[in-house]
Amino acid sequence: MKNLHCKVFGHQYNITRHVTYHVKEYTCKICKKQLTTNGNGLLTELTPKFKEINNVLEYVYFKRINRLNKYTASSRHNRSKTRESV
16 A cells, blocks of 8 residues: 555655765655665665665765864864964
């Protein structure tokens, strides 16, 4: 019955996970079908292969973001120190 609703009225996708800024995972509210964004920006079914790709992509993305945040925080700290000593 759930699949019939989606066939007639279409899926109702909700974002279930933000992998990166551009890549997200979606789940249908009715039939629980899972989709993700592929390399071309199109929605594709979330297979174990894509799930693993998204996990690695998320790990690399957040590692890079944290490194950039530390760099900008330390550069701000260094600039404020030089201003105080002048």
